[in-house]
Amino acid sequence: MADVPALQMTVAARVADQLRAEIRQGALDAGMPLRQNEIASRLGVSSTPVREAFQILERMGLVVREGRRGVRVFRPSMQDLVNGYEVRGALESMAARMAALRLSEPELAAIADTMRVMHAPRVSQKTFLQLNAQFHAQIGTASGNARLAELIVAEQSSTTSFVAFLGVDASSAREAHGEHAAIVAAIAARDADAAGEAMLAHLATRVSALQARLGARGRAHVRK
Template sequence: MDVQTQADRTFDLLEAEIVSGRIPMGAKLGEEALAARFGVSRGPLREALRRLEGRSLAVRTAHSGVRVVELSEDDLVELYEVRGSLEGLAARLAAERGDDAELADIADLLVRQRDFGKSNADTDYSQGIEQDDFHYRIAMASGSSRLQRLLCGDLYSLIRMCRYKTWSIPGQRKSHQDHERILEAIQNRDGDLAELLMRRHVGVARQRYHQAESRGFTD
């Protein structure tokens, strides 16, 4: 396995552990321990850590090295404000520009998620690959490359990290119903309604995050 492939693999593993909370916010990302854990040399590991910094999942300080990012209350407010605006716009553009076949695929995804949830209440189907993520798919359906880069690039990992923290809070069925209503508005080509529903949905997600914080959920 070449150095770049090792760096890619190490980045993917670290990102998954940070996003899921298995490596918690504020944790030190020590090179020696991580190199031994993932079976890689320092070179690929350092490249992976630099990429985590680029995704805003890690920060480097002069005295403590690299640590997982910690989000302050102000950070969270800003993140959800930006997310609500951008995802609302994505829903509007998907209604205006979205390909019928692509929207039908998203409808099929929601059916699979609903069926999966009936027998897997303790697992979040949407936290797998990007193609199983409703929000990711709506961003892609918007047809805006700049919006896609914003929502599916730097912001995406931070958003997923917050969503992981809330999936164990009651309300997943309501979240799925929100997705169905948003998609219905998009398929009906009602951009105003699609944007409104998406903004409301993200606002509720923000409330659920604070509920998770107050109740001490970490998954």
């Protein structure tokens, strides 16, 4: 009996992975209600792991709970996307500048190692997103300002849902690698201005790419 909860969570994780893939592929449209019993029947599982899968997806920002109306697929808005990245740009460019002047060699090595693993061949999208969040959080910590680091993590959470919703294609990952490398190189050179500019440019490029993908997805939904 001790293994039942672990098995149940494994099923919940599998259901969450399936629903996440369907959301990213557009099979489950933005704003679509998710009915627990229907999904359980379709995937051949009980309602409990589906309910737990909803909780997993809610933490990832892919679904929203609307009280008695149940759970719906998150509907990203272009303005929310822009607002979130503008705030991140201000906070994280400041952190990169401060990190260039303050971080220790072990901190620099840890940031570089995260970048290396994140951009390794055949890394899964889930791992990429986790390591990308870690990379940005590490730079926040390396700024030496705990409050700034906390704000960065909080704002990152508010924009992660857009990335999770739209996914990361190979082209975007390659572009991000070059941008991350420029940030790390500037920090390693202790060039505060270059580090801040590299971070700002990186986030501006990422939000532009996400805007294009969000717009394309919206047009695809209109054509359906």
